[in-house]
Amino acid sequence: MPRFDHHVFVCTNERAAEDPKGSCARKGSGALQQHLKERCHQLGLKGRVRINNAGCLDACALGPSVVVYGAADPPEGVWYTLRTIEEVDRVIDQHLVGGRVVEELRQPRPA
Numbered sequence: 818m819p820r821f822d823h824h825v826f827v828c829t830n831e832r833a834a835e836d837p838k839g840s841c842a843r844k845g846s847g848a849l850q851q852h853l854k855e856r857c858h859q860l861g862l863k864g865r866v867r868i869n870n871a872g873c874l875d876a877c878a879l880g881p882s883v884v885v886y887g888a889a890d891p892p893e894g895v896w897y898t899l900r901t902i903e904e905v906d907r908v909i910d911q912h913l914v915g916g917r918v919v920e921e922l923r924q925p926r927p928a
């Protein structure tokens with residue numbers, strides 16, 4: 818039995834501004850993760866949803882990268898690009914609470 822309904826990893830890796838790979842932290846992932854944690858706490862999801870920061874998830878060009886793992890999710894997880902607070906809220910409401918993947922925010926599968 819899984820420990821959490823959903824386990825969410827947010828890439829907060831930061832590279833130098835001049836690094837051509839870019840990084841999720843430079844695209845605002847820290848603030849998005851903070852909002853994710855606070856809103857999940859407000860919704861009483863503590864203990865059911867776990868939010869962790871992560872190092873580089875090797876999807877830098879598609880970031881800010883977030884991956885959600887859950888018992889009802891595909892084994893490889895559900896990978897999202899979340900750029901705004903509104904997009905984070907959509908994932909919380911629809912996926913973490915409602916159990917439905919937000920297809921429009923999914924990252925494309927790597928080739």
Ligand code: FES
Binds near residue numbers: 828840842873882
């Ligand atoms: S820096 Fe976030 S996926 Fe690589």
